[in-house]
Amino acid sequence: MAAPTGAPGGAAASGFLGLRAESRDPGAPGRRRARGGRSRKKSWKRWAGPEARLGRELGAFLEDVGLQQRAAGGLVAEKPDESLFFLDTGSEEKDQKLNRGKEKPLRIDLILQPDSKVPAPKDILAHQVPNGKTQKRKQRLWEKLAERDVVPREQRLLQARLQKAQLATAEASHGQQGAHGQGAGAELAGGFYDIWSDTTDPLDRPLAGQDAWFLEQTKKRRVRRPARLETKPSELPAVEVIPAGGSYNPMFESHQALLLQAHEVEVRRQKAEEKLQRQLRFPTAAEAPTQETTFQEQCEGLLEESADEGGEEEAPDEPPAPGATPPPAPLHEKKTEQQRRREKEAKFLEARRLGEKAARCRRQELFQLRSIRLQVKRREAELLRRRRARLAKRRAEATKPRRLGRLKYEDPDLEVQLSTELAESLRTLKPEGSILRDRFKSLQKRNLIEPRERAKFKRKYRLKYVEKRAFREVTL
């Protein structure tokens, strides 16, 4: 078959290489080179341009068709498959002929064949496991351990994983969350364990028997909880039982007492509100400021101040007139030696005098023992009284909620049912209040959490309202 010449061969090759169709194939011989220089218009007009390319493509196509007709007697695309291909089933003779060289063993293999008359030593490994004795011993040990429910690590891990998966599925199906009772004590008592057992602490078991120093340095041992955290922040009971008036079918007196309590709370609240209203009220005609009062208010401090100033100005003016002598300048002159000595002596004498006096007094105190004892007694009594008062105050404050944040604790509304609202039987009872809020407030009251208010939604940027054009055009 003649080598295809010209463009189609080049195109196929370029296609095979994965290059762009336009890129020129340097190997293609048939490609005509542009002859001559390109400087003149005539020369570059000759084979360039769309017509020239079309002409080239047409020529290539026709050449290809001619080639196909010459080689296959017609267009290949129109021929049936049978005429183009055949099934190669192969033939023995041909294969033998072709593979003659390959049948023969390689020379190198022949060289490597054992040619010694001495038989090769038996393969021991076929009969004997290397290191078998120790392994056997180990296996025996594990068997023994297995009897005592000790399994190797891998198996243990595997079991743990399996159990975990099982538990997870069980949880999914039963909807139980086994927050406790797995993990460290998985082998214990079917997945549950006693955290307060006397014998061993299941949480510390992995650390048992290790060096204390090592545990401390590697921070594996937990830090002891400080004793001050044992005391509760408030002495209030966790569950405060509602007073007897809160019964669903209360006794008359206790119900009245509860109502009175609620009433007092309400009155106090109303009073506070009224006070606020009163303070913010618009003044009546009588109280309203007139022009005069506003003027007075505006010059409130001014008049008095000026009067004061006048008085002051007058006072300093007077003294200089009678006494012509100026005030004596402060003395900063150096003391003389004599002065110093005298001062020192005076000081010493004074100290001695005081010391003597103190000693005398002390001597005299011997005769005042009775009155001193009385004084001491009084003082002690006073201290005792103060201590008692302090204790009482502390006790009173122990149950009070503390100020733990920006907001103060506020008591929730009393749960009360009016006499008309009381249920006649358990069936018709309407519960009052919410236990959830009660619990929440109790936590706040006992200083376990600080009172908070719900975070307000705060927009970072202002909203921008834009009217869409489609709407703007609608006019009604």
Added chain:
Amino acid sequence: MGGLEKKKYERGSATNYITRNKARKKLQLSLADFRRLCILKGIYPHEPKHKKKVNKGSTAARTFYLLKDIKFLLHEPIVNKFRDYKVFVRKLRKAYGKSEWNTVERLKDNKPSYKLDHIIKERYPTFIDALRDLDDALSMCFLFATFPRTGKCHVQTIQLCRRLTVEFLNYIIASRSLRKVFLSIKGIYYQAEVLGQPITWIAPYAFAHDHPTDVDYRVMATFTEFYTTLLGFVNFRLYQSLNLHYPPKIEGQAEAEWKLEEGQTYAMDSESYMEKLSALSASLARVVAPNPEDEVQVDEFPVDGETAEQEVARKKEQEAVEKQKKLFEGLRFFLNREVPREPIAFIIRCFGGSVSWDKSVCIGATYDVRDPTITHQIVDRPSLEKQVIGRYYLQPQWVFDSVNAKMCLPVADYFPGVLLPPHLSPFVSEKDGDYIPPEKLKLLALQRGENPAEESGDEEEEDSGGDDDDEGSEKEDDGKLKKLEEQRSQGKKLPVKVSAGTVRLEDKQRAAQEEQSEEKRLAIMMMKKREKYLYQKIMFGKKRKVREATRLAEKRKAHDAATKSEKKTKKVRRE
């Protein structure tokens, strides 16, 4: 004056406290995580004594923690888990954003989780410590167990709470340790005595909640998370102490049996066991069968510093408790459909009664309405058309009042349609001198073994009789006064006369009394000024109490009279 200058706020209370935000930054946690950690570890904010000093001169209200507490928190392994979780969330969000579903799956499989076991052990070193703090845990779990499964909190949490509370109730039934019940308008208060510790909790009524908006659900959920773990461990220990199977097993029946019975119709296979447990009608299986012969009487040793009187009182109390435990033994109850099943069934079972209900109400009904052995039927309707002879029809309050009175109260006051006596709070105890309402007096008399109702027959009659007595006594008084006056007037005109003397019998008792009072008066006279003042103050307080009590009693009398007259007028009108 050498030395370094002392700087302000570098020593003393300013260095002992730390603000919340600083603590948060020190722990590298978000505020929500910090809050959670504090709740789990039991570290609470403090109010410093001198706020201005602590706050470095500023008076702004801030939340302070003790610095040492925060340093203690730094050692907590859970802090790392919180950080891991933060990273996990970030990764997950990123994967979602990129729609990398494989990554999402992988991340979700490796979700970091933490356990609170070691915190429980740390906060409650002994079991008794845990029991003392159980009030909160129980109230919270009972509350969460009744929440609707609507997404206010995780469904798993709700289910876990339900399971734990049911386990606890079953323990209380098995150990018969319930002591007091109080039906309030808020919920039902229970008090049990577990291993000598009084445990109080409140359970809500089984009605729909209106979720309050001013409650921080996240905080509550964190508390619940901690308390569920605690309650799990406590339950296990409690079950062990009674030799019960844990997780609880129903006695007698094999699992397959009850499944066949009715499980299919009521609940899915996976849930029916739990439902059966929560019905509270079956007793639990024990690891070792109880043997009555094993329960040997323990020798009792008198506690040091206890007088004979105290010991006698203690013994008496013990006997009363033992008696209360067997309050409903041998009684068979049937609950009508309108009665709140769970609390009443729980209480009846706590005191040894057997209870059943209509099959349509709940799983686990053991006998039918038509069972002839039923002794009490609890009914909450004004009237019943068909009544079976041989059983009492009672309103539910009878059960609660009987438990609180530690005896089966007379049934007449609790028949259906009858106006109920008030439900008294068992948590209120009157000291001597306080006002004791007549209802309570009646109850106390009943407990002592007297029967005031029988003595005076009908209530109306009794009241009118009482009134008559009062009037009669007033008349008598008038008569006496008149006589005295007459005597006095006569005394002036008495003719002088000597009559034979009569032997005056000395009333020894009275003399002794007089002597005593005289001594007392003298003692008062001899008191120091301060002591006398105190004494008078105490006496005044006592008198005031008595006065209050009498005032209340009078008020009550007036109220009763008013109601009675109202009734009478009504009756007259009807006639």
